[in-house]
Amino acid sequence: MDRLNRTWPQTFVLTGFGAPGPVRPLAFLATLGVYVLTLASNSFIIVLVQADAGLSTPMYFFLGVLSFLEVWYVSATVPTLLLTWLRGRPPIPAAGCFLQLYAVHSLGMTECSLLAVMALDRHLAICRPLHYPALMSRKAQLGLAGAAWVAGFSAALVPAGLTAALPFCRKQVAHYFCDLAPLMRLACVDTAWHARVHGAVIGVATGCNFVLILGLYGGILRAVLKLPSAASRAKAFSTCASHVTVVALFFGSAFVVYVGLPGSQAEGTDKCIALVYTFLTPFLNPIIYTLRNKEVRAAVKRVTIRVGTALNQH
Template sequence: MEQANHTGNPSFLLASFALAGSLRPLAFTRALLMYLLTLVGNVLVVALVRADAGLATPMYFFISVLSFLELGYVSTTAPTLLGTLLQGGHAVPAAACFAQLYVFLSLGMTECYLLSVMALDRYLVICWPLRYHAHLSPRLCWGLAGATWAAGFSVALVPAGLMALLPFCLREVAHYFCDVAPLMRLICVDTAWHARIIIKVVAIINTSNLVLILGLYGGVLRAVLKLPSAASRAKAFSTCTSQMIVVTLFFGSAFIVYVGREGSQPQEGDKLLALVYTFLTPFLNPIIYTLRNKEVKEAVRRVTQRSGLC
């Protein structure tokens, strides 16, 4: 490990995956292609929801907000991932590292809150169908979406602010982006107290939102089981399965990295798990929410017909 002058403003060196030199170009090409496909997929979801009146419902509004969030989320870490794959290591100024940490944590916590709001949307449409549009007016939808962003960017100030104030004696980060645990290992002083505060903040946000989501889907399950026909139950379940897949991927990998492995030494497995919620989930979201979705297919057909593409 290289030492850094913690009295100044050092740079940090981000580590790459343990790959042979001959494999780096292939890994870089695949990561770049996946990043570009993620951008295209999420941009198309946002554009389609805005362009077609048939998707002007709270569910698709929140899906478009999630896609917009994913554009920023994946773009926060993808450039440094590509840099480490291409160069075998990637130097970033300390200010840029802390900015990346803050934006990454902010968007991650925003997604936690947004997934809860999306679960509330499914709860209302299934359990209170006659009052659904009255409960979730367009104005309220915008308010809820704004509240998730405000909450995420406010809460992230605590862990990111604590990290920026601590002295660093080392500069080699055992990760492909500036994350909490790898930076903690570079600090000159005892970080036990700071680590507990940071882990508790992240754990409380994740746990409270996950409990809320599970509670809402528990109500959905009870309501669905009371439906008279198997066809109606299957249709109701199909509107919820997409989000449950996303919730499992996002919260499962995040809990393992931030809570389940507290105090563990850096491993390649940490980087691979991080890829799930920083890269794989944003890539899969447009596919999960739109694949085999008749409403989306009809919207695509209407938009393409209006634009003269078919």
């Protein structure tokens, strides 16, 4: 505890985004509105997947798990963003700052693994349809989802732990949440070694999953091109389009921020790009996965009729 008192300031200060005073209330309301919609839409998917038997397939099970993760992921960063709009530069206790750092990275790396698991599900469904029910049993679904969470929360211990052990000479974090690069800029010592370790851990966690996704979709592409009719090829591609879009958004923005960390991005650039994977992607995921999905629309209709009938009976 004495060592922590010597190396940690009592609080860090989140500088957030520079904006004129009159703009802040509007930014707060817009951020709050998107945050509430994100929570509501992802929660709706979780409830719908549980409530409708027509969505009791592995694909929708993993979509429900992804929505559950997104509720926590967006909640790990947006409350402090809202505070920066309200209070300008809110202080955050040092312990809370490092806890937020761990939460953001553990949830982010869990999402990397979960997106790879969802690609595996699509690969098995398209490339091995006869064996798909046995390969993707309920036990396998739970095991794969659990492994994604364990992998993410385990890998995040390394960058969070190493960063928390640094001595800090300054306390103004140039971000709207506690992230690696802004915190490392505040350290009193050379962080080159830490940066290499962080890059290795995050690179393995994101890079291996990304390469796995590319390999699985390579197999899907070969299988789909062998299908006899254009209609069957279009149907197969349509089941993957939403996932590919989410993968591109999430991995693209995360690679820009974390590859070459720290100092590869101009100070302030990383927090703008971070909005994509911590805020925009959780908001867009329910829209991307459900907007053109006939099964989800049919499930909504069935659940609505069932609820309406139950209310009328009472």
